[in-house]
Structures are given as C-alpha cells and as structure tokens.
Amino acid sequence: MPEILLEMKNIQKYFAGVHALDDVSISINAGEVHALVGENGAGKSTLMKILSGIYQKDGGSIIYKGQEVEISSPLEAQIMGITMIHQELNLMPHLTVAENIFIGREPTRGIFVDDTKSNQMAKELLDSLNIDIDPTVRVNTLSIAKQQMVEIAKALSFENTSLLIMDEPTAALTEGEIQDLFKMIRDLRAQGKSIIYISHRLEELPQIADRVTVLRDGQYIDTLNIEDATRQKIISMMVGREIYYDPKEKSNVPEDAPVILEVRNLVANNVKNVSFKLRKGEILGFAGLMGAGRTETMRAIFGADPLASGEIYMNGEKVEIKSPYDAVSHGISYLSEDRRAFGLAIGLSVKENAVMASIEEFSSTLFMDDKKIADVTNEYVEKLSVKTPSINQLVRNLSGGNQQKLVVAKWLIKDSEIFIFDEPTRGIDVGAKSEIYDLMEQLVNEGKSIIMISSEIPELLRMSDRIVVMCEGRITGELDISEATQEKIMSYATMNM
Ligand SMILES: Nc1ncnc2c1ncn2[C@@H]1O[C@H](COP(=O)(O)OP(=O)(O)OP(=O)(O)O)[C@@H](O)[C@H]1O
Ligand SMILES: [Mg+2]
Structure with a gap:
C-alpha cells in the first residue's frame, strides 16, 4: 500500500x-x-x-x-x-x-x-x-x-x-x-x-x-x-458529454474574397520584415513557438508597440495606426494574451467588464442603457457558459477560466471588422472551448475576419483557413489548411534553429 x-x-x-x-x-x-x-x-x-x-x-x-x-x-x-x-x-x-x-x-x-x-x-x-x-x-x-x-x-x-x-x-x-x-x-x-x-x-x-x-x-x-x-x-x-475536434479539411474563404488587411515589411521589437494578408471572412492562424514574434507582430499592428518601419493597408488603403485607439477606430479588436494586465478590471462587475470596450454603443445621450447592457451581458454569459451567480458579481470572484471567458465576451460584444485573438482558449475548459470556436465561426460567417494566435496546433488545425508560421521574428512558412499538418507546422516553427 x-x-x-x-x-x-x-x-x-x-x-x-x-x-x-x-x-x-x-x-x-x-x-x-x-x-x-x-x-x-x-x-x-x-x-x-x-x-x-x-x-x-x-x-x-x-x-x-x-x-x-x-x-x-x-x-x-x-x-x-x-x-x-x-x-x-x-x-x-x-x-x-x-x-x-x-x-x-x-x-x-x-x-x-x-x-x-x-x-x-x-x-x-x-x-x-x-x-x-x-x-x-x-x-x-x-x-x-x-x-x-x-x-x-x-x-x-x-x-x-x-x-x-x-x-x-x-x-x-x-x-x-x-x-x-x-x-x-x-x-x-x-x-x-x-x-x-x-x-x-x-x-x-x-x-x-x-x-x-x-x-x-x-x-x-x-x-x-x-x-x-x-x-x-x-x-x-x-x-457529462463527449466532445470531438476534427481538423478543418478545406478553407471556407471564397476565391474572390477581398483582402481586408495587408501588412507589408513590418519591423518592430522582435518582428523582422513581416508581410501577410488577411481576407474577409477568413480565420488566419498564427503558429510558432513562444517568443516567435507573433504577439509582438499583433501588438505593433494594434498600435500597442511602436513600428520601426512597415505599412498597414485596410481595404487597399494605407492606414496610420499609432495607438490602440487608432486601431479600434479602424475596426480592429485585440484580445491580448496577458488578460490580467490588459483584459479585465477585477474590482468591477461582470456586467461592467462585458461592455467596457463598447460603452459608447450603450449610452444614448447622457444615460447608460442599463437594460440593454444587462441583456447583452446575459446573452454572452449564457453563450459562453460563464459560471457566475449573477452579472453583478465582481470579476475578482470568478474562477480563472471564467474570467478568461469574460475577456473573450468583452471583445465579442464589441462590434469590429477584424478580431485579433491571442491565445483565446488558454485556461478554458474543453466544453467552453467549443463554444468559443462556434462564436468565432459565427463571426466569420457574418463577414468578419479573425487572426488567431495559438500554441495549440490541434486548435489551429481545427479553426484556421490558412496558417502562417513564425520563428524568431520572421514568417517562415504559410500553409493552406488543406495541406497543413502538425509536422509541417513544427518544421517551419523551428526553421532557423
Ligand atoms: N472569492 C470568491 N467569492 C465568490 N465566489 C468564488 C470565490 N472564489 C471562487 N468562487 C466561485 O467558486 C466556484 C469555484 O471556483 P474555482 O476558482 O475553484 O474554480 P476552478 O475549478 O479553479 O475553475 P478554473 O478552471 O476556471 O480555474 C466558482 O463558481 C467561482 O465563481
Ligand atoms: Mg482555477
């Protein structure tokens, strides 16, 4: 014994x-x-x-x-x-x-x-x-x-x-x-x-x-x-039920879908000459090892870190993004990987956090539309099965994973054209992961576009239409989902090593 x-x-x-x-x-x-x-x-x-x-x-x-x-x-x-x-x-x-x-x-x-x-x-x-x-x-x-x-x-x-x-x-x-x-x-x-x-x-x-x-x-x-x-x-x-993930077999993006975001020769901290295109309705996966420069690339695009050089085009027109505020006003949302620092105000309620990024949509004249706020919060609490006794609960009192779900809800509630999700399912249980996948699919079906960084390759294979692989600040490969495999991704991800 x-x-x-x-x-x-x-x-x-x-x-x-x-x-x-x-x-x-x-x-x-x-x-x-x-x-x-x-x-x-x-x-x-x-x-x-x-x-x-x-x-x-x-x-x-x-x-x-x-x-x-x-x-x-x-x-x-x-x-x-x-x-x-x-x-x-x-x-x-x-x-x-x-x-x-x-x-x-x-x-x-x-x-x-x-x-x-x-x-x-x-x-x-x-x-x-x-x-x-x-x-x-x-x-x-x-x-x-x-x-x-x-x-x-x-x-x-x-x-x-x-x-x-x-x-x-x-x-x-x-x-x-x-x-x-x-x-x-x-x-x-x-x-x-x-x-x-x-x-x-x-x-x-x-x-x-x-x-x-x-x-x-x-x-x-x-x-x-x-x-x-x-x-x-x-x-x-x-x-209490079974869940299976199957990889996506082929891209859902039509041949003629327009390019909504194009990044050319981006240079920033740990980002070396990165260029890529995101098409309307696409889920573009970003694979790579930790430190490959994926988060830094997205932070530079979002205006959270300065660009040394490079250009960003939206719908074919050059845009200047100097701050996250500029990015948001161009219709870009960014769910950061560091939720604690950038994601939530843990001393506020579930409801306040849920609408924090989109507060102007809920205020008519001087007053907040409390009913609308409650409705939309309840809707997303339900959709993502956020476990909370009420939408007035302080975020501090939610379990770690439920806090994560709430950050995701906050960005889903904010209406945007481009969503950058950095490790959206980290710390989230298997059941809720599939809810998040469903919501992401719903977004692209509505014509939104998504960039998803994930360190879980099966998740990238399940969700992406195309996968960009980075290593040490550079893009080392790009794969259409129909040809992407775990092995190919790993070999690009370790290319310069
Ligand atoms: N200080 C607190 N005040 C009120 N409720 C709390 C507090 N701490 C935890 N809870 C609640 O207790 C329940 C269990 O939470 P707990 O953090 O133990 O979950 P967990 O299994 O660790 O989840 P996760 O995988 O998301 O981290 C949840 O409903 C949570 O909201
Ligand atoms: Mg926990």
Whole structure:
C-alpha cells in the first residue's frame, strides 16, 4: 500500500450565492503526481486554496501526515511543507527575480539585505532547475512563461516542501518549457515529494500524472489510475458529454474574397520584415513557438508597440495606426494574451467588464442603457457558459477560466471588422472551448475576419483557413489548411534553429 500523505475529507465551501465545494474528498499519496481536473468553476482552485491556507473550509477535515490539522494561513501551510503556485501569477513586477524568490527571507549582512548573496543563491537555484533567467532583472521585463518559471523556482526554494500544488502551470509555457517543467516534477517525485497538478491540457496528463481526480460543479466525481484514464473518459466525467475536434479539411474563404488587411515589411521589437494578408471572412492562424514574434507582430499592428518601419493597408488603403485607439477606430479588436494586465478590471462587475470596450454603443445621450447592457451581458454569459451567480458579481470572484471567458465576451460584444485573438482558449475548459470556436465561426460567417494566435496546433488545425508560421521574428512558412499538418507546422516553427 502506498503511504498516504494527505486526505481531505467531506470538504464544504460556500461563497455568497455559490456552493463551491460540496462534500469533496481526495487522498494524496507520498511521491505521486495527482492531477486535478474539471470544467471552469468546478472548484479546483478553491479546494487547493483551502489546502494552502488562503481560504477556510466551512466543513470537513484535513489529515496531513497522519494528523488532523487546521491550516489557517498560507504561512502555516508553508511551515507544514505545503506550497502552492497560483493560476494568477503572484510576483511583484517591479522587484528583481532574486528579490521575488527570497522576499521576506532575504539573506542579510548586518541589518542590510545582501543583494550579492541573494543573486548568487537565486542563480544557483535557477541553474539547478535548468532555468535560464538572470536573477538581477526585474520581473516585469520577463515574458509570462519566464515569470511562471520564477514562481516555480520560488516554490521549490522552500526546502521542506512535501506537497507542491501547481494550478495550471503550463498554461503559458512552450513545448520545450513544458518538458523542462515535467523533468523537474519527475525529479521531485523521485525525491518522495507529492504534487497536485491542475490542468486543462488533458493530453499532458499521461506524460506526468499517476492518478487523476475529476471534480464537476463542486462535487467529487471519481479518481482514476492514469492507465485507465483515457481522454474521452475524463472529458465525459468532466462535462457529462463527449466532445470531438476534427481538423478543418478545406478553407471556407471564397476565391474572390477581398483582402481586408495587408501588412507589408513590418519591423518592430522582435518582428523582422513581416508581410501577410488577411481576407474577409477568413480565420488566419498564427503558429510558432513562444517568443516567435507573433504577439509582438499583433501588438505593433494594434498600435500597442511602436513600428520601426512597415505599412498597414485596410481595404487597399494605407492606414496610420499609432495607438490602440487608432486601431479600434479602424475596426480592429485585440484580445491580448496577458488578460490580467490588459483584459479585465477585477474590482468591477461582470456586467461592467462585458461592455467596457463598447460603452459608447450603450449610452444614448447622457444615460447608460442599463437594460440593454444587462441583456447583452446575459446573452454572452449564457453563450459562453460563464459560471457566475449573477452579472453583478465582481470579476475578482470568478474562477480563472471564467474570467478568461469574460475577456473573450468583452471583445465579442464589441462590434469590429477584424478580431485579433491571442491565445483565446488558454485556461478554458474543453466544453467552453467549443463554444468559443462556434462564436468565432459565427463571426466569420457574418463577414468578419479573425487572426488567431495559438500554441495549440490541434486548435489551429481545427479553426484556421490558412496558417502562417513564425520563428524568431520572421514568417517562415504559410500553409493552406488543406495541406497543413502538425509536422509541417513544427518544421517551419523551428526553421532557423
Ligand atoms: N472569492 C470568491 N467569492 C465568490 N465566489 C468564488 C470565490 N472564489 C471562487 N468562487 C466561485 O467558486 C466556484 C469555484 O471556483 P474555482 O476558482 O475553484 O474554480 P476552478 O475549478 O479553479 O475553475 P478554473 O478552471 O476556471 O480555474 C466558482 O463558481 C467561482 O465563481
Ligand atoms: Mg482555477
């Protein structure tokens, strides 16, 4: 019999209007990687926040290393050896990597923080984890992926950790970085540590997990050994129905569809001479590894970053886009990959966020049309199955994935000609993904055009009419969907390497 490290028994948790956990029990063995899956809002993060002392349970018990425990703060959890890496990154953006890792326990010399020592310790830690990041740089200069790696290094720097909780650690990582992370996880498991691993990427579970527990609507469904947990089985346990994705076989764009957007010789930060055309009614996929320059290209087009040179044409006419405001007034919307920084005002309600980008459409004269706002918000909350007790709920209180859905809703509500979606389904469960795909298809059927950046190749193959591949700031290939395959995309994506 494996040694049991932790049992959570009959856990209950209520929030105003929401029964987030209803009698959930889970048992974790020493030295196992235990995956926790379920739809957005199923209760995964809440269960783990109870375990890591952020929330208090309303019922049930926790038995850790054979003893019943109360975990009343994150510090207490830490002292017991339970550490959580959060879904929303929690680093201090203006501090350096080393400062973030050792915050609150900095090495000192006399009464001063010993920066040299701290940087050196951070470097040793990062090196031992094979993470190539300079400990002296400020965290806000790092990509999301790198910030994620810093969070992981920080969690692993607590030496007594026996249980590490990772809430969607791979959502923003590239394939290479994911493999590095998995190696780290395997090493930890070999040292007898336990890992609870939350992910929406079901395809990665067989690579890393020993067992899988499924939650649905705040309830425990079942725990399976990984050998028995096929993808279809997990999905049907998660959503109570089966979902299949088939790749698109041929482009839906008519031969004579006009070019709505043309970019010529664009040069910007990490963007080297990029040219492409987007046609009316088209879904143009952008593939590439993290850092390939896809986001930078779109930010430059949207006016969020300066262009060094290059031209942008809309409907054959040259346009000047110097700011996001200019882009929006030309009918371009941009759903950014960094939702937290650019997407939502978490202190405002669902309703306020939903119409934020299109507020002028809802104000006649001086007054807001509250009824219209409520109607459209309800419509999209329903269409995307955003799980919320009401449209007046503060966005802060929604689960991570439901916040993502709301950003998508916000841009769908804003009427535009061109939609740039940067990783639109990151962190979103399988059921809701297919709702987003349906809405995207509806948009192109109405004659809108879409650029979709995605790091999930199956998703690009499912949605795109044509796929542009980038590598190191350049376009290295372009494929009509009828000829596109995972292998061809990967070979273009690694062309210059
Ligand atoms: N602080 C809070 N106040 C009110 N409701 C909350 C709060 N935190 C979570 N909830 C609600 O509890 C439910 C479970 O949320 P939780 O964040 O645990 O979901 P999750 O399984 O982690 O989802 P995701 O995959 O989207 O991250 C959701 O309905 C959410 O809206
Ligand atoms: Mg969550």
